[in-house]
Amino acid sequence: MFGTIFGQRATSTPRIETRREAIxxxxxxxxxxxxxxxxxxxxxxxxxxxxIELELPEVEEDRTRHLA
Incomplete structure (x- = not known):
């Protein structure tokens, strides 16, 4: 009964990602x-x-789009 409601159990254990793999x-x-x-x-x-810090350049708004 529970197998039809929740689905079948996983046959293998899930692989845990190591810290190095995650980074x-x-x-x-x-x-x-x-x-x-x-x-x-x-x-x-x-x-x-x-x-780690990223410095992105300032993005100027494209004013030509507003003229149309």
Whole structure:
């Protein structure tokens, strides 16, 4: 009865992602997003905290779109 309601149990245990794999996946996703930007950001790494900061250039609004 519960099998029809909740579905069948998983036959294998789910694989847990390691910390290194998670960081590698996040960096790959970040690099992919940066590849699509027309102007590349400045990347800063703070050694004391380990934080990564991106400085994106200011985006000026395209005023020609509002004239049409």
């Amino acid at each position: 590698d996946r996040l960096l790959t996703d970040l690099n992919t997003a940066i590849d699509f930007l027309p102007e590349k950001p400045v990347v800063k790494v703070h050694p004391g905290t380990g934080h």
